Structures are given as structure tokens and as C-alpha cells.
Amino acid sequence: MDKTPEDNDYLDRTSDLKSIGKTNENPSFLEHRGNRKNFLTILNFFLLAIGGLLIISPLWWMVSTSLKTMAEVMSFPPSFWPENWLFSNYIRTWEAAPFTRYTINTLTITTLVVIGNVLSNSFIAYGFAKIPFKGKNILFAIVLATMMIPGFVTLIPQYVLFAKLNWINTYYPLFVPAFFGSAFNIFLLRQFYMTIPTELIEAAKIEGANHFYIWWKIGLPLTKPAIATVAIFSFNGAWNDFLGPLLYLNDENLYTLQIGLQVFKGQLSTQWNYLMAGSLIVLLPVILLFFFFQKYFIQGINLQSGGK
Amino acid sequence: MKKTHSFILVLTALVLFLSGCAGFQTSNNSNSTNNNENNNTEENSEGKTVIDFWTFWGSEIRRPIIEKIIADFNESQDEIEVKHTFLPFGDIWTKELASIAAGDPPDVVINDINATALRGQKKQAMNLSQFLEQDDISNRFYPELWDATLYEGDSYGIPFNTDTRVLFYNKDAFEEAGLDPEQPPTTWAELEEYAAKLDKKSGNDYERIGFYPLWGIGYDVWLLNANGQNYFDKENNVQIDTAKNEEVLNWLKTWKDRYGDKVVNSYQAQIDSQQGHPFFSGDLAMIAQAPTFYTQIRDYAEDLNFGVVELPEYEEGNGHTSWGGGFVAEIPEGSKNAEEAWEFIKYLTDVEAQTYWAVQNFDNVANVEAAEAASQSSEFTEDGSMVYQKAVENMEQTLLTPIPVVAPDFSSLINPNVDQFFLGSMTAKEALEKSQKDVENLIKKNQ
Numbered sequence: 001m002d003k004t005p006e007d008n009d010y011l012d013r014t015s016d017l018k019s020i021g022k023t024n025e026n027p028s029f030l031e032h033r034g035n036r037k038n039f040l041t042i043l044n045f046f047l048l049a050i051g052g053l054l055i056i057s058p059l060w061w062m063v064s065t066s067l068k069t070m071a072e073v074m075s076f077p078p079s080f081w082p083e084n085w086l087f088s089n090y091i092r093t094w095e096a097a098p099f100t101r102y103t104i105n106t107l108t109i110t111t112l113v114v115i116g117n118v119l120s121n122s123f124i125a126y127g128f129a130k131i132p133f134k135g136k137n138i139l140f141a142i143v144l145a146t147m148m149i150p151g152f153v154t155l156i157p158q159y160v161l162f163a164k165l166n167w168i169n170t171y172y173p174l175f176v177p178a179f180f181g182s183a184f185n186i187f188l189l190r191q192f193y194m195t196i197p198t199e200l201i202e203a204a205k206i207e208g209a210n211h212f213y214i215w216w217k218i219g220l221p222l223t224k225p226a227i228a229t230v231a232i233f234s235f236n237g238a239w240n241d242f243l244g245p246l247l248y249l250n251d252e253n254l255y256t257l258q259i260g261l262q263v264f265k266g267q268l269s270t271q272w273n274y275l276m277a278g279s280l281i282v283l284l285p286v287i288l289l290f291f292f293f294q295k296y297f298i299q300g301i302n303l304q305s306g307g308k
Numbered sequence: 309m310k311k312t313h314s315f316i317l318v319l320t321a322l323v324l325f326l327s328g329c330a331g332f333q334t335s336n337n338s339n340s341t342n343n344n345e346n347n348n349t350e351e352n353s354e355g356k357t358v359i360d361f362w363t364f365w366g367s368e369i370r371r372p373i374i375e376k377i378i379a380d381f382n383e384s385q386d387e388i389e390v391k392h393t394f395l396p397f398g399d400i401w402t403k404e405l406a407s408i409a410a411g412d413p414p415d416v417v418i419n420d421i422n423a424t425a426l427r428g429q430k431k432q433a434m435n436l437s438q439f440l441e442q443d444d445i446s447n448r449f450y451p452e453l454w455d456a457t458l459y460e461g462d463s464y465g466i467p468f469n470t471d472t473r474v475l476f477y478n479k480d481a482f483e484e485a486g487l488d489p490e491q492p493p494t495t496w497a498e499l500e501e502y503a504a505k506l507d508k509k510s511g512n513d514y515e516r517i518g519f520y521p522l523w524g525i526g527y528d529v530w531l532l533n534a535n536g537q538n539y540f541d542k543e544n545n546v547q548i549d550t551a552k553n554e555e556v557l558n559w560l561k562t563w564k565d566r567y568g569d570k571v572v573n574s575y576q577a578q579i580d581s582q583q584g585h586p587f588f589s590g591d592l593a594m595i596a597q598a599p600t601f602y603t604q605i606r607d608y609a610e611d612l613n614f615g616v617v618e619l620p621e622y623e624e625g626n627g628h629t630s631w632g633g634g635f636v637a638e639i640p641e642g643s644k645n646a647e648e649a650w651e652f653i654k655y656l657t658d659v660e661a662q663t664y665w666a667v668q669n670f671d672n673v674a675n676v677e678a679a680e681a682a683s684q685s686s687e688f689t690e691d692g693s694m695v696y697q698k699a700v701e702n703m704e705q706t707l708l709t710p711i712p713v714v715a716p717d718f719s720s721l722i723n724p725n726v727d728q729f730f731l732g733s734m735t736a737k738e739a740l741e742k743s744q745k746d747v748e749n750l751i752k753k754n755q
Contacts, residue, residue, distance in 0.1 A: 070607065262399075263367060
């Protein structure tokens with residue numbers, strides 16, 4: 001919330017964040033502007049603060065619920081501040097199911113999925129962008145066409161396939177597909193590769209490098225922002241995946257956090273306080289990720305909407 | 309170039325290591341990895357047959373209860389061991405379906421009773437006649453429940469638990485409004501009259517609402533209550549577009565008009581969210597609910613002075629018909645341990661396990677003898693006993709609404725029309741006529 005409105009147009013700037021930091025540190029920056037400008041700045045700030053509070057209120061509701069007793073959650077009208085701040089809810093939540101194990105499981109799957117997605121998609125996209133070959137456009141169209149198939153249609157056939165491979169109740173169905181690329185990520189990275197001048201690739205070729213080497217040495221470093229986007233989105237996807245682990249894992253020791261959270265949701269009633277405490281813990285890495293890689297998140301969204 | 313190669317080596321090593329971890333965990337923790345090629349039945353180290361039992365009972369309350377029942381069974385057995393797996397409610401059946409399609413389902417699954425015939429027809433659940441011929445246990449259960457498990461005369465699931473709908477009312481509010489707390493409403497007319505007396509307004513706001521029929525239960529329960537039967541008769545004739553149904557819908561609408569959309573919606577949101585319940589705080593004087601609603605009163609509003617009674621009847625002599633659902637234990641088609649699964653299901657639905665489940669969970673069970681034993685249980689408090697006995701009594705007038713195999717998902721055809729009616733863009737007659745036609749078409753298509 002410590003941003004000035006000037007920060008908002010940093011999205012449009014191509015310059016890096018450092019220059020914005022500099023402008024803010026400079027006290028003379030506002031002086032030569034009129035009072036009117038000052039007033040607008042304050043008004044802007046005020047409106048943004050209200051907007052920020054509104055947006056953060058559901059999150060606060062989660063925090064508040066997670067600290068209440070169930071009796072207080074059920075009280076009517078609902079209370080905004082918890083009567084007693086029951087931090088012990090978090091401990092009870094963690095102990096209600098083997099959450100430590102679930103965290104390790106989720107991390108294992110997520111790490112593999114991120115590695116798989118980054119490597120495979122970048123490699124495939126490089127091929128589509130920079131290597132001329134016969135039927136490339138048709139092949140690319142087919143890849144894109146796979147985006148049109150809704151996941152639910154392929155659910156059962158895919159399950160049957162993995163069952164035939166004897167992969168049920170293992171992590172293979174959850175991360176191996178990541179090593180074979182996904183249409184959206186390929187598309188995203190291909191668009192990015194297109195912006196790299198072909199001359200650069202050709203120069204490297206003349207120097208004697210093969211495509212694999214060029215991809216690794218030139219392609220990967222130059223597409224870092226797009227790769228970060230792919231990594232973040234696949235982290236999010238794998239971390240929040242519910243249906244995949246649910247379908248393919250039978251052994252409760254292999255369960256992930258998202259399945260673990262479901263123990264608080266019964267057929268008739270829900271233990272909201274524990275569910276919210278658990279959800280907050282599970283949400284934490286995603287929030288941290290967002291804070292640290294905010295730039296890439298926004299770039300990713302720009303890439304997405306720009307691509308479409 | 310050297311660097312690239314070493315990179316690939318490291319990467320391969322990493323992937324192998326991590327996937328090794330995944331594989332290792334699997335083989336270490338269970339031997340349930342399926343073997344489609346060699347149809348070995350699973351055995352544990354003691355040579356017992358392991359059967360996979362899937363439920364959605366994972367909460368702090370329910371899990372220990374079902375696991376105690378399983379432990380008791382395992383102890384009583386030297387040939388079978390039941391392994392319990394918790395899966396989230398709702399999604400459990402998606403997973404069951406996928407595993408049946410892949411030919412490697414679990415051995416026992418808890419599933420919705422009302423769609424049992426459909427699963428029988430679609431060959432998802434196993435025909436249990438082969439076992440029932442040996443030992444017929446059908447007379448353990450309420451006939452209404454047993455009938456719901458039949459498809460073409462054969463049973464495809466054994467009833468486990470059930471429920472009903474009753475009216476909870478606030479005795480203190482009754483007294484305050486000058487009503488006799490021991491004389492709750494018995495007819496729809498009385499319900500209206502009492503609700504009006506129980507309403508308490510200050511200015512334009514309600515301090516207390518007497519009753520609203522669609523909080524807690526759906527319009528279809530009221531239709532069932534008035535008609536004393538479901539939409540379908542034995543020959544699958546549809547009876548939706550009737551004068552009585554039209555009258556019932558219009559009656560329900562009068563309540564909505566009386567309290568106004570704003571009040572109805574804000575309370576509805578509160579009740580649906582399961583956070584904060586106006587009945588607990590005395591802001592709502594009466595509500596129709598399943599008997600298990602009592603456990604929430606017990607836990608979140610212990611001082612509430614309440615009573616419980618059967619649903620009021622349409623008019624005197626019409627009958628207090630109520631609605632119920634429930635769950636069955638079924639053996640999915642393709643289970644490799646069906647005989648052992650049957651042994652376990654027999655135990656699960658027998659008096660001992662059912663009584664334990666009923667008392668510990670405060671849940672209606674399918675086994676009649678167990679239900680009656682539970683209602684005499686000394687473990688309940690006075691209030692608990694009162695509600696449980698009413699629940700068991702009410703089973704006699706409780707109907708299930710099994711989904712006809714020729715009309716799968718029929719309610720998704722009726723609901724939008726009824727919604728239109730409540731929103732005011734259709735008359736009751738139009739909504740019912742359209743529903744009647746849509747459902748008839750569905751049946752024609754499936755016959």
C-alpha cells in the first residue's frame with residue numbers, strides 16, 4: 001500500500017523498476033507541480049487505499065474466521081473481529097490430518113511439474129519459432145487445437161491410459177505429462193521467441209553451435225521473463241491442483257494439501273475455522289510467490305492478453 | 309558443449325531421483341498398486357485379503373467412528389482386512405467412475421441411495437442378488453430404503469444410513485408470542501397462522517421471522533408433503549402438471565411475497581453459507597431440517613429451548629409426508645474381492661455397527677432394529693433423545709425419491725422452470741406445464 005499513483009503507470013513503461021524508485025526518492029519531484037496536482041495525488045491515493053481495503057476484505061474474512069471458535073463462526077449476525085484470537089486453531093488444523101506429509105508430497109509434485117513445464121515447453125517453442133521444417137504450421141495448428149478439448153472429456157480415457165501403464169497410485173500421471181509440453185505454454189513461449197532476431201541464431205550457427213546449444217545458451221537466457229511466467233503459472237496450477245491428485249492417488253499417505261483440506265468439509269457441515277486456517281497456510285506460498293515475482297505475474301497477464 | 313551434457317546428466321539424475329521418491333513411497337506404503345495383467349487379489353503380510361473401502365467420512369467426528377467399526381470387523385476376522393480410504397464428498401464418485409472404467413475399482417464404496425438403480429442399469433454397481441440368495445438381509449432395513457436400491461427386482465446396494473425432514477421450533481419464541489410451546493403447528497394453515505404471530509418487526513426490519521418454507525428444504529419436499537407421492541408412478545407416468553402442485557407453488561410464493569425478496573435472500577445466504585444461523589440466535593422461530601441439525605444446536609446454541617415435530621400436513625388427514633435420502637454400501641462392478649466385500653457390507657449394516665454409528669454420529673441408520681435400539685440409548689441427552697426418537701418415528705412417513713432409470717437428472721429440467729416462477733417471469737401453471745413436457749420428453753428419449 002506504500003505505492004504512489006505514479007507507480008501505476010510503471011506497467012506501461014518499458015524501463016525497469018529502478019528508475020521509479022529513483023523518482024520517488026527525489027523530493028523535488030513534486031515541488032514544481034501545482035497544488036492541484038498535489039490534491040489529485042492525495043485523492044488518487046485515497047481512492048486506491050479504499051479499493052485496496054475492499055479487495056483485501058475477503059482475505060481478512062478468512063483470517064478472522066480462522067481465529068474464531070465454531071460457535072462464533074455460527075453466531076448471527078457475524079462478527080468482523082474474532083472475540084478471542086484462537087491461534088491454537090492453526091495447530092489443531094495442522095494436526096487434524098498429516099499435513100506435514102501432504103506438504104512434502106505437494107512440493108515434490110510441484111517441483112517436478114515446474115521443471116518439466118519450463119524445459120519441455122521452452123524447447124518445443126524454440127523449435128516452432130526458429131527451426132524451419134515441413135508441415136510446421138499444420139503441426140502448430142494441431143498443437144493449438146488441443147486447447148479446444150475440455151479437460152473433462154479426456155478425463156476417463158486418460159485415467160484408463162494411466163491405469164494400463166500401472167501408474168495409478170503413483171505420482172507419474174501428475175508430473176510426467178508436464179515433460180511433454182502444453183499447448184498454451186508452447187504458444188506463449190513461441191510468441192516470445194519470435195521477438196528474438198533470427199540473425200542472432202544464424203550467427204551462432206555460423207560459429208558452429210547446434211540448435212540444442214543455441215536453445216540452452218541463447219534461447220533460455222533471452223526468454224527469462226516468459227519462462228518465469230510459465231514457471232509461476234505451472235507452480236500455481238500444480239500447487240492448487242485438486243482433481244489430478246484426487247483421481248490418481250489412492251493411498252492417503254500420498255495425498256496432497258488440496259485433498260487434505262477437504263477433511264474439514266463434511267456432507268452436512270463444514271468446520272470453517274479449521275478450513276480457513278488450513279487454506280491460509282496453503283495459500284501462503286502462493287502469496288509469497290506473488291510478492292516476490294509480482295513483475296512476472298503482471299507481465300504474464302500482459303503476455304496472455306496480448307497473445308490472444 | 310560439455311556444459312550442456314553435464315546439465316542433461318544432472319537433470320536426468322534429478323528427475324530419476326524425484327520420481328524414484330514418488331515410486332518408493334508408493335511401493336513402501338501400500339501394495340495396492342493395481343496389476344491389470346495378473347489379476348492377483350491383494351494380500352497383506354498375514355495372508356489376509358485386503359479390501360479397499362472408500363468413504364467421504366474424513367471429519368474429526370466421523371472418521372474415528374467408521375474406523376472403529378472397521379477395526380472391530382478386522383479383529384473379528386482372520387481372512388479379510390478392510391483398508392479405509394477417505395475421499396472428499398462428491399468427488400469420491402468421479403473417482404469411482406474413473407476407476408470402474410479402468411477396470412480397477414475399490415471393493416466397497418458409499419454412494420447415494422437415490423441413484424442406485426441408475427448405477428445398476430449402467431453396470432457401475434454389482435448386482436447383489438448372487439449374495440442375497442445365500443443370505444437374504446433385505447428385511448433388516450426400512451422397506452422404503454430397500455426398494456430404492458432395486459433395479460429390475462435386483463438390489464445394487466445395501467442401505468447404510470438415511471435421513472428425514474422435521475420441523476424445529478423455538479419454544480421460548482412460542483411463549484413470547486402467546487402460543488403454547490407444546491402445541492406446534494400441525495397443518496399448513498396453522499403454520500401460517502403461527503408464523504404470523506411469531507413475526508416480530510421493528511419499523512421495517514424483522515427482529516424475528518416466524519417461518520419461511522424454503523429455508524432448509526426445497527419446494528419439492530413441500531410438493532411431496534402435499535401429494536403423499538413422488539412425481540413418478542410405477543409405470544413412469546409423470547405427475548408434475550397438476551392442480552395441487554400449482555396450488556402448492558403459489559402457496560410457497562405467498563411467503564416470499566410476504567417477507568420480501570431482500571429479507572428472504574439475505575437470510576438464505578446466511579443459511580446456505582453454514583456460517584451463522586438465524587435459528588440459533590432466535591431470529592428465526594421455525595425451520596424444517598434434517599434431524600442431524602440437532603448436533604449443530606447442541607454445539608453452537610446449547611441454551612436454545614427448542615422442540616421438534618413432524619412436518620405439518622397440507623390439510624387435516626392428508627398425512628405428514630416427509631422426504632429423505634441416504635447412502636448405500638455398494639460393490640463397484642469389476643471388484644476383485646466381491647465375496648469378501650459382501651462379508652464386510654453385511655457387518656457394516658448389521659445391528660451392532662449400525663447402532664454404534666447411529667449413537668456416536670447422531671445419524672439415522674437404515675437398519676430398523678439398530679435405529680430403535682439407538683433411540684433408547686442412554687448416551688443421548690434429554691434433547692438428543694427427543695430429536696432422535698422423533699426422527700425414527702418419522703421414518704414411517706418418509707418417502708425417498710429414487711431417480712427413475714428413464715429420467716436421469718430430471719430435476720435439472722424442473723428446477724430452472726420453478727426458479728423462473730419464483731422470480732416472477734413464469735406463472736406456476738406455465739412452469740409446471742413446461743416441466744411436465746420436458747420430463748416426458750426425457751423419458752421418451754430413454755425408453
